[in-house]
Amino acid sequence: MENFIVSARKYRPVTFDSVVGQQHITGTLKNAIHNNQLAQAFLFCGPRGVGKTTCARILAKTINCENISDISEACGVCDSCKSFQNGNSFSIHELDAASNNSVDDIRNLIDQVRIPPQVGKFKIYIIDEVHMLSQQAFNAFLKTLEEPPAYAIFILATTEKHKILPTILSRCQIFDFNRIRVEDMANHLASIATRESIQYDKDGLHIIAQKADGGLRDALSMFDQIVSFSNKQVTYQAVIDNLNILDYDYFFKLTDAILIENPADTLLILNDILNNGFDGSHFISGLASHFRNLLVAKEPSTLKLLEVSESIKAKYLDQARKSSTGLLLSALNIANQCEINYKTSKNQRLQVELALLKICHLSSAIKLSQIGTLQAPNTVEGLKKKLPNVAPATETAVVDAKPSLPVVDKNIAITPITVPPATPVVEQTKSPEVSNLPPKVKKGGWGASKSSMPSLPDLNSIFESKTEEEDSNEPSLVKGTEEEVVTYEKFIQFWKTLATDIKKQNKINLYTLMTAVPPKLVGNQIEVDVENMVQMDVLNMAKVDLLNFLRPALHNFSLDLRGIVMEHDVVRKPYTSQEKYQAMVQKNPLLETLRKELNLGLS
Structure with missing residues (x-):
């Protein structure tokens, strides 16, 4: 039986063009090699499994290649390239800083740097996980890193850039690696599956890419696991079963039940999910992400934000058309609040079920609130409908139902009056220049004719009925009755x-x-x-x-x-000899006379 090699090692890129999802890095390095503008130190930083060490090895091999191609790629056939590929190159050295992080290790490295390369133009040192070096090791490395020999190049790689000293950062060219996009990762997995004669579903590869969270090495490890699990049949269902991932279908079914307001189905779907071993927090987090994706799918310009396959994207588009934006926003808010309260709750399943029931009845709640706004007779909108039509330019007085707020018109001087609590009345006092006729409003307001005036009895009846309703619900003290004298x-x-x-x-x-x-x-x-x-x-x-x-x-x-x-009389006990003597003198004044006659002092 041949030794099995995992895909992450077997299909590790050997040229810049084969690196996945880091074109901004590989393009810069190729131009630097082509223009002979290589720095003395490079720092590759980024998440795990995105190609930092791989790019460092490709750069080291290409720099020492004897026959660099026109596109700045290593030939792979010269002695330098072959020795590097076989792992016996004398000019390229790799150091794991996680296990060689002391000052002595760095001093040994500095001693080796002084020796010129025997083969090739440059002597290249790749230091992986450089953030693990101790502060003393960093300090010992500073001078060599700043002024190395002309033939020495250092390539540092790390996942935690913030742990590296600023003095080290200032001496390096820094390259930030990005998380690999889901689409690029899925295409790379598809090409590997084609080479290995493995049957696959695009949806299944997309799930693997999403689960990897931007790391291609993690995606390749999961791919190998699923290939063994499914006997070279990488289907969508095999990926879901093996990686223990909540299926999209659960959330689509759940949303369909919510749209038709069927709480029974929602609770049954949740029970099925929990029985399959999924945690409630993962479910509510996935449900919130599903509502977010539906909101994204409602707008064509934001559709590119969905990192899913085309078939799943079509499902999102179809369900987004059936859902209202208000419903999705409210549901997303409820799901987010449930996720916050989940960990602190003693009955966590009840938290999730309660959130689902609230979401399930959102449509009815929105409809009731709209009907209540339209039918409320004593609201501001209701009063506007009962008032006669007035020209838009007219400045009318807004009358409140509470008697404590006087009515004010900008064109008429009004004096507020005290109104008895039982029968609130709104009166307008006249200024000396105003007659007994109804006031005229300038610029298209009410005229002097009776037909254009508002019906005062109807308006007063509205206010009286509103005030009576409020008075019946308020205590008597709020209505202005006299306060009792408290004994x-x-x-x-x-x-x-x-x-x-x-x-x-x-x-x-x-x-x-x-x-x-x-x-x-x-x-x-x-x-x-x-x-x-x-x-x-x-x-x-x-x-x-x-x-x-x-x-x-x-x-x-x-x-x-x-x-x-309260004020407290603080009695301080005598402590020093002087204080003790003064206390004794207060009790017996003759003691002071005795002291003076005998000419005594205090020790």
Whole structure:
């Protein structure tokens, strides 16, 4: 049996043109070789599996090639190319910085750099995972990297550019490798499958490319795994089964059930997904991505953002036509909120099911909100429909249903009046220059004829009915009734009741503050004694809740609450000899006389 070679090694690019998805890098390197403008140090950085080390090897081989082609590619047949391909080149050295990251390793490298190349023009050092070098190793490498011999070239490769010292970065030409596009990766997998006589589906290769997340090496590893699993039949279903990926069909079925408002089917589809071993967080994340793709598919200009195969793209286009933009935006918002709350929830499945039920009834909710806006008789839109037609240039007064807001017209002086709560009336007081006739509005407004004037009784009936509805739902204090005088006995009764409720809520700090010292009632001002600023902060945080309870209970909305820090007489014990003597003198003044007569001092 021949030794099996994985596709990532077997089909590793050997020329610049065979590198996948990094044309901006390979084109620059080929031009540098063609124009003989090679830097002394290169830094290749980017995600894993995108071709950094591969491009470094191709560059090293091409630089030392004895017969470089017109398109700046290595010939592959000269002695230098053959020795490199066989792994015994004396001019090209590879160093793994992950395992050779000490100062001694770098010093050995510097000693080798001093020796000129025996074969070829240049001596090339490829240092992989260079970010693993210690800071001392970097510092030892600085001088050689800045001023190497004319025959030495360093090619550094790393996945974590931010870990490299700025002094190293400033001495290198930096090349940033991109994640490989899904389309380029799928085409490369298709070419390998054709060479190996493997049957494949384009949709299956697209799934592999998406799962690889921009890394071609990961895609080739998954491709080999699926080839073994499916016995050289890389179908869409084989990829889904082997890689444990949520199928597009699940989300398309689920969205169809949502569009027809069938909550039973949505819950059954979710149950099927969970029974197949998929996690709820992966499902809700995939559902949010599906809604995002539907939004993208609704606009032809953004269709290129879908990184899927043509057959799947056609399904997205068909379902996007059936879905409204408002529904998709609301569903995307609900799915995003569910994904945020999923990890902290104790019942995670319920979170997902609740989100699905909300999404399933979105269409009905949108329709009800539209019908409610059209049929609401007392809204602003409803009042506009009941008012007579007025020319667009007319400046009319906007009348609010609440009696506390006066009606103001820009052309008429209006004096606000106090309106009794039971029968709100809107009156207009006349300025000295205005007659008893209805006011005339300039520039196409109401005229003096009765036919063009609004029907005041109808308008007043609308306001009266609106005000009566609001008054029936509001407490009597809001309508302007007189506030009751609060007695201390009644106040302290409700205060104790409130403190008991707070104790039941386990707010012990606030309960202790309320019951330690009885509060004072000075007029409408409640004064609570606090011992320090910590208790003052506790009281201020609970102030709104306390007043929201006490004001309606005592029928007085002028009540206010404030804390007063108590003053404490601090008695300091005598510590020094002087302080102890002064304390003794205060108790017995004759002690000072005795000291003076005997001419004594304090030690």
